[in-house]
Amino acid sequence: MTLWPRTLLWRSVLLIAALLVVAHLSWLQIFRASEIEPRALQAAQQVVSVVNLTRAALVTAEPSRRFALLDELAQREGIQVYAGDPTDVAPPLPDRPFLRIMERRLQQDLGSQTRLAVEREGVKGVWVSFRIDNEEFWVSLPRSRIERNTSLRWIGWGALVLMLAVVGAFLIVARINRPLRELTRAAEQLGRGATPPRITETGPVEIRTLAQAFNNMAADIQRQDEERALLLAGVSHDLRTPLARIRLALEMLDDHGAADLKTGVAQDIGDIDAAIGQFLDFARPIDAETVIADADLNALVQGVVERYKRHGKKVQFTAMPLPQLALRTQALQRLLTNLIDNALRHGGDSVDIRTGLEGKTACIEVLDRGPGIPEADAERMLQPFTRMDNARSTSGTGLGLAIVERIARLHGGTVKLLPRAGGGLRARVELPSVM
Numbered sequence: 001m002t003l004w005p006r007t008l009l010w011r012s013v014l015l016i017a018a019l020l021v022v023a024h025l026s027w028l029q030i031f032r033a034s035e036i037e038p039r040a041l042q043a044a045q046q047v048v049s050v051v052n053l054t055r056a057a058l059v060t061a062e063p064s065r066r067f068a069l070l071d072e073l074a075q076r077e078g079i080q081v082y083a084g085d086p087t088d089v090a091p092p093l094p095d096r097p098f099l100r101i102m103e104r105r106l107q108q109d110l111g112s113q114t115r116l117a118v119e120r121e122g123v124k125g126v127w128v129s130f131r132i133d134n135e136e137f138w139v140s141l142p143r144s145r146i147e148r149n150t151s152l153r154w155i156g157w158g159a160l161v162l163m164l165a166v167v168g169a170f171l172i173v174a175r176i177n178r179p180l181r182e183l184t185r186a187a188e189q190l191g192r193g194a195t196p197p198r199i200t201e202t203g204p205v206e207i208r209t210l211a212q213a214f215n216n217m218a219a220d221i222q223r224q225d226e227e228r229a230l231l232l233a234g235v236s237h238d239l240r241t242p243l244a245r246i247r248l249a250l251e252m253l254d255d256h257g258a259a260d261l262k263t264g265v266a267q268d269i270g271d272i273d274a275a276i277g278q279f280l281d282f283a284r285p286i287d288a289e290t291v292i293a294d295a296d297l298n299a300l301v302q303g304v305v306e307r308y309k310r311h312g313k314k315v316q317f318t319a320m321p322l323p324q325l326a327l328r329t330q331a332l333q334r335l336l337t338n339l340i341d342n343a344l345r346h347g348g349d350s351v352d353i354r355t356g357l358e359g360k361t362a363c364i365e366v367l368d369r370g371p372g373i374p375e376a377d378a379e380r381m382l383q384p385f386t387r388m389d390n391a392r393s394t395s396g397t398g399l400g401l402a403i404v405e406r407i408a409r410l411h412g413g414t415v416k417l418l419p420r421a422g423g424g425l426r427a428r429v430e431l432p433s434v435m
């Protein structure tokens with residue numbers, strides 16, 4: 001699993017958030033770096049005053065009152081003064097620019113022998129040495145007197161501002177993303193062969209242009225579909241009516257001893273009629289049919305199977321429990337008839353049909369014991385007007401599997417032409433059960 005989100009929305013929000021964090025941190029770093037010197041000098045000045053005042057007080061106080069004075073400084077100001085031990089070595093100053101600058105300034109103002117320490121005899125604080133005559137003293141100030149108490153509150157406010165900025169970024173990106181989402185959904189519908197509703201042509205000029213282009217394209221496709229359907233409906237009507245008349249005339253005709261010829265012609269007429277039917281089915285704008293939200297696929301298959309059985313075909317159906325599906329039932333019947341016709345025509349005289357559910361995918365399988373379709377040709381056979389060489393002797397248009405594929409795709413599903421174990425074809429249609 002990767003943490004990198006898949007959607008444009010969350011990718012953009014994440015990138016903006018990262019950018020904000022980096023910008024914030026760098027800004028903070030710059031601010032702190034440029035602020036160190038003035039802050040150190042200011043702190044040094046405060047310490048200098050404290051040291052000078054303490055020293056002056058000690059020097060001028062009567063020796064008998066010195067003790068009381070030191071006590072008072074400690075009580076009221078948190079300032080403690082200790083006599084230095086000449087042998088004692090203060091721990092070295094940590095190498096921080098702030099402290100270095102401060103020490104330099106202290107030595108300038110209080111004399112070069114002045115020492116600065118942040119710890120002495122285990123006690124943390126700001127320790128500064130000074131001299132009265134030749135004796136060394138250490139004065140200790142609480143850290144809070146020179147260092148600002150920053151961190152936690154700063155971090156809290158910073159995090160809050162950052163959070164608000166990310167929320168703002170989310171709102172902005174979501175706004176840009178909305179028309180794109182609509183477009184994506186429409187493109188998906190178009191990809192399934194359905195007619196998407198017009199998408200709104202508003203927003204920034206790029207998005208608007210994209211929406212317009214998409215709408216034009218979808219309208220073009222729909223117009224072409226309609227024209228094609230109209231053309232084919234016209235053609236088939238103009239062919240079917242005279243064909244019906246020929247058939248009728250043929251039946252009334254005396255065969256004059258050429259009964260075979262008559263049967264052959266009747267057969268041809270039947271083939272032409274079936275081919276016209278296939279052309280019609282292929283050209284039909286299949287998404288015109290309304291979707292039935294709670295269709296029972298098993299009952300639908302059963303109905304089709306009964307019809308074949310009435311005509312004396314050997315078709316067995318094994319049904320497994322299926323959820324209700326959103327289907328175009330007439331289209332599904334056409335899909336099934338095409339697969340069963342293929343199995344009977346190209347495969348043999350016995351057909352098995354199975355339904356089943358795998359996860360959220362409902363599937364129908366139509367199986368036969370014929371020659372099957374080699375794996376290499378399976379994809380190609382789904383294209384219109386393609387047939388295997390060994391099918392040339394049978395009548396047919398090569399449109400059946402293309403019709404099947406179109407109907408499956410319209411339902412968000414797929415068609416697979418697989419080899420059946422033990423020989424034959426296993427035509428498998430998978431339909432998602434949540435659409």
Ligand SMILES: Nc1ncnc2c1ncn2[C@@H]1O[C@H](COP(=O)(O)OP(=O)(O)O)[C@@H](O)[C@H]1O
Pocket residue numbers: 338342343344346347368370371372373381386387388389390391395396397398399400401402425
């Ligand atoms: N059940 C099957 N067994 C073997 N080959 C098949 C089967 N179904 C289809 N085919 C092959 O796929 C080709 C395309 O099928 P289809 O599109 O239905 O066209 P048609 O049935 O009109 O020939 C067929 O011509 C045939 O060669």
Ligand SMILES: [Mg+2]
Pocket residue numbers: 338341342396398399400401
């Ligand atoms: Mg066919």
